[in-house]
């Protein structure tokens with residue numbers, strides 16, 4: 001930090017406030033993130049009040065200029081009136097290096113005019129979430145789980161936000177009627193066993209509203225787990241108070257995934273907030289976004305994941321940045337993500353390694369990527385390499401007795417995944433192939449029915465494939481139609 005920082009009681013590392021074993025504070029000594037001078041006179045009571053923090057967020061050249069030496073590019077972007085919303089809590093702003101235009105904290109929340117530069121394939125809704133929404137704000141993309149958008153508001157706003165099309169816009173806020181429709185859809189869709197509350201950020205909801213939503217969801221018998229995605233602990237750790245922890249602990253099994261991108265975000269305040277959540281019985285995970293100039297470095301990522309596990313947060317995903325408007329300058333090549341996983345796997349605890357994913361543009365869902373460890377294979381052996389380049393073989397059994405699905409109770413009771421069994425459906429023998437839409441029409445070449453290409457499609461039916469509940473898709477039957485029939 002620069003000279004204008006008022007140093008309060010210093011700590012070299014937020015995690016140091018916690019004991020290695022059970023997360024209990026090692027001492028009663030409270031540590032603080034240093035504050036810029038402009039807030040020197042703010043009483044601790046106010047500074048540590050999440051409502052004060054929200055009320056005093058910064059969003060203009062004048063406000064941010066008091067704590068950061070803004071570049072001309074940042075000033076232009078802050079004065080533009082058509083960019084994604086800017087708001088930064090004083091707490092998070094205090095982490096910015098005022099003199100470093102490359103500060104990784106600053107790049108996440110202060111816009112530059114690079115946001116105005118279009119790039120190939122950018123989209124407003126790059127994950128096609130709105131197309132997968134049966135009711136407003138409920139994204140049903142995967143077979144057994146849904147994403148429930150409960151607010152458009154966040155504590156601060158990330159410049160690469162996937163949902164910048166609605167996030168930050170108070171007029172796009174979800175209403176009580178829309179909550180009702182979301183919960184009604186979940187209630188009448190028994191295949192949903194998992195709901196993820198996100199937004200915006202569910203932790204900025206008024207406590208009673210969050211409590212009410214969680215209670216209504218927990219009352220749905222087939223809903224097994226509730227998850228919340230939040231960046232509030234990073235932007236506003238003060239919000240993780242006893243009241244919030246008590247609310248969450250009423251609705252277990254409940255999981256929380258956070259969003260740390262850089263080790264500088266792990267402060268004493270956050271270590272304590274995460275400790276509070278852990279003590280409330282909430283398992284903690286982290287989802288980072290791979291960002292150019294912020295965390296596109298093996299060693300930054302290694303430090304980040306190691307610091308996270310020290311405060312009992314399990315690194316879960318490392319996301320490739322989405323093709324969202326305004327984020328072009330923050331994107332990296334996919335190879336950078338592969339390089340990072342190469343630099344983590346084997347080099348640090350497996351427990352600290354996230355799954356690197358590309359969320360497929362157009363709504364294909366998350367696709368995991370990693371370096372290739374399988375070098376070759378025969379009918380009885382695979383050739384593998386480890387992180388050091390050590391090449392080994394694994395001799396496979398030649399007398400393997402295959403699993404018998406006809407006697408396995410779990411196979412018999414498998415959950416239906418209407419129209420979404422995908423590759424596992426092919427392996428299970430439910431289907432023979434997956435065709436692009438229109439495949440049959442293209443290959444019919446416009447010819448008429450004739451004596452060889454008759455109405456009798458039996459000759460294309462593979463023996464032993466398909467079941468009564470999962471019939472084989474007929475050649476030429478559009479997959480969407482087939483999916484519908486399976487529902």
Ligand code: SF4
Nearest residue numbers: 154157158161200231
């Ligand atoms: S906290 Fe999440 S939803 Fe909010 S702006 Fe950041 S990425 Fe978007």
